[in-house]
Amino acid sequence: MEQEEAAALEAKDKNGASRRDYLRTAWKALGLVAAAEFATVLVAYLWPRAKGEGEQGTAVVEAGPVAEFTPASVTAFPRGRFYLARLADGGFLALSSRCTHLGCTVPWNDKTQTFPCPCHASAFDMTGNVLEPPAPRALDLFPVRIEAGVVKVDTRSRIQRQRFERSQVTYL
Amino acid sequence: MLGRSPAPPTKEKKPSGFSMLLLHVHPRMVPAEALAFTRTCGLGGMAVVLLVLLAGTGALLLLGYEPSVERAYGSVLSLRETAVGGFVRNIHFWSANGLVLVAFLHLLRVFYTGAYHAPRRFNWIIGLLLLALVLGSNFTGYLLPWDQLAFWAVTIGTGMLEYVPLVGPALEAALRGGADVGPKTLSIFFVLHIAILPILGAILAAFHFWLVRKGGGVILPRPSGQGPAPRPSLVPTSPNLVFREMVVALVLIAGVLLAAAGFDAPLLVQANPGMSPNPAKAPWYFMGIQELLVHLHPAFAVLVVPFTAIAFLAWLPYLRYGEVPSGLYFHSATGRRTVLVAAGTALLAIPAGILVNEYVLNLPKLLPSLPPAVSNGLLPVGILALLVLGFFALIRRRYAASRIEAVQAMFTLMVVGFVVLTVIGVLFRGSGMRLSWP
Numbered sequence: 001m002e003q004e005e006a007a008a009l010e011a012k013d014k015n016g017a018s019r020r021d022y023l024r025t026a027w028k029a030l031g032l033v034a035a036a037e038f039a040t041v042l043v044a045y046l047w048p049r050a051k052g053e054g055e056q057g058t059a060v061v062e063a064g065p066v067a068e069f070t071p072a073s074v075t076a077f078p079r080g081r082f083y084l085a086r087l088a089d090g091g092f093l094a095l096s097s098r099c100t101h102l103g104c105t106v107p108w109n110d111k112t113q114t115f116p117c118p119c120h121a122s123a124f125d126m127t128g129n130v131l132e133p134p135a136p137r138a139l140d141l142f143p144v145r146i147e148a149g150v151v152k153v154d155t156r157s158r159i160q161r162q163r164f165e166r167s168q169v170t171y172l
Numbered sequence: 173m174l175g176r177s178p179a180p181p182t183k184e185k186k187p188s189g190f191s192m193l194l195l196h197v198h199p200r201m202v203p204a205e206a207l208a209f210t211r212t213c214g215l216g217g218m219a220v221v222l223l224v225l226l227a228g229t230g231a232l233l234l235l236g237y238e239p240s241v242e243r244a245y246g247s248v249l250s251l252r253e254t255a256v257g258g259f260v261r262n263i264h265f266w267s268a269n270g271l272v273l274v275a276f277l278h279l280l281r282v283f284y285t286g287a288y289h290a291p292r293r294f295n296w297i298i299g300l301l302l303l304a305l306v307l308g309s310n311f312t313g314y315l316l317p318w319d320q321l322a323f324w325a326v327t328i329g330t331g332m333l334e335y336v337p338l339v340g341p342a343l344e345a346a347l348r349g350g351a352d353v354g355p356k357t358l359s360i361f362f363v364l365h366i367a368i369l370p371i372l373g374a375i376l377a378a379f380h381f382w383l384v385r386k387g388g389g390v391i392l393p394r395p396s397g398q399g400p401a402p403r404p405s406l407v408p409t410s411p412n413l414v415f416r417e418m419v420v421a422l423v424l425i426a427g428v429l430l431a432a433a434g435f436d437a438p439l440l441v442q443a444n445p446g447m448s449p450n451p452a453k454a455p456w457y458f459m460g461i462q463e464l465l466v467h468l469h470p471a472f473a474v475l476v477v478p479f480t481a482i483a484f485l486a487w488l489p490y491l492r493y494g495e496v497p498s499g500l501y502f503h504s505a506t507g508r509r510t511v512l513v514a515a516g517t518a519l520l521a522i523p524a525g526i527l528v529n530e531y532v533l534n535l536p537k538l539l540p541s542l543p544p545a546v547s548n549g550l551l552p553v554g555i556l557a558l559l560v561l562g563f564f565a566l567i568r569r570r571y572a573a574s575r576i577e578a579v580q581a582m583f584t585l586m587v588v589g590f591v592v593l594t595v596i597g598v599l600f601r602g603s604g605m606r607l608s609w610p
Contacts, residue, residue: 046346047346078446078447081445081446097446101331101465101470102327102328102331102332102334102465102470103327103328103331103334103352104324104327104328104448104452105445105446105447105448106448107447107448107450117448118448118449118450118451118452118603118605119324119328119448119451119452119605120462120465120466120605121466121605121606133469133534133536133544133548134465134466134467134468134469134470134473134544134548136469136470136544136545
């Protein structure tokens, strides 16, 4: 009996394929489908969730009344991870404190009037422009609004830019 | 064993259970020549010993460590307060650092003795993958104490992915589990560190050992053009080889324990996402890349240059060399000379290039009209590539080097260059990552 069954499995059809060949191919195909299913589940499970609640810096920050910020000064907002720069002409810029090179937090150095990155020696000026490479572009911005004399910074939307331009500044 | 007079059965002792286990890894008999220490310098075996130490201390550390942002730092702190907790952590730390070093030296030994040609060709690739796993394990382990060093080294390390074209930002977010390094990152790195990477490592290591045996064991010195190797004289593995391995293992373990007793694994203050330490340095085995990052556009420092180097390493066994001697350090007298020339060139040229870039020639400032990817990337890397090609031609002509000797010189140039970059990054970079004396 068993020999007969084995012979039947090995018997070739006119294309030269046996039942065993067919079954083997079917198993391989099923294996591929199963592997694809597992891969899909894995990727879906690990896929980062959309930016949502609970993350830092996801709200509108009230920086304070306009008069608090003297022209040509930089004020740090560590909770919101940004600096509010008031330029010499009185305009406001909210600069992300994240270095555009590899994400280190840049401090403000009042003496040199620069943001020197401690990780790879990049430096930025008060407008966020790159003074020293390797940073490839100017510091990111957050939109600034002035409502009833109070400066508000929307830290939900990060604006990437190549370099500083006048149009990025918010005036009274 | 064909051709050997059979020993009288009364003298044959049955090997002990322990020797039998080792005989699964080794053959019963080994060539007497293979026993010389300089054949391998015991480096592969040392890596195994360190892996065992890492697995053991890792299991112990798991009992005290808590993988959450709130408690990770505190759990490492309280671990250090117990009688031997700090000691166990130190052993783990020094074994991990030692493993990077030993694996790297093992790679050098295998390369310079020419043990990467067929039939050992594929094992070279497995070895490269194992090296990647060792670095990955070190990197993921780095984050777990959740101190300043951990946080910023991983912010920088994962930030490099951003410059990978197309999939980079998605990869970065997937590895971090969000936009920034945070609680999700810690969970992901914890699982990678204690489960996924060790399991992959165990599978690949077993494959590695099996391929060593399939390749005929340790490579033996055979000058080229002498026809088939003479039949080696064989000696029993136990005790000849096993005894020697035990000596290496014990000396190494003693060294690790001494380091662990004398020098504490670093632990800075708790991670603070609002302030990067100054200078923020990656772990020493990544300082070569970080030094490149100071000089080149990130796309070139983290992608083009390292991937060219990795492709070169993976390609080595598949080049055509013609007939080459096997198992001789540096292959030949010319090989030895060209290796020295290449090492000397890298030792002089890399520091010179760094000094020029730091104090004299700042391309992005000189050519402000070009995008930084060109002025700080394509241009310097292109010049570098031309110089390297010129060096290759020089070695071929001036020293009449054969192909394998020239390739060996290029490998030396690359490896010594990387070591020099690492040393400069570790020792000669101070506040603000500016050059300074150590």
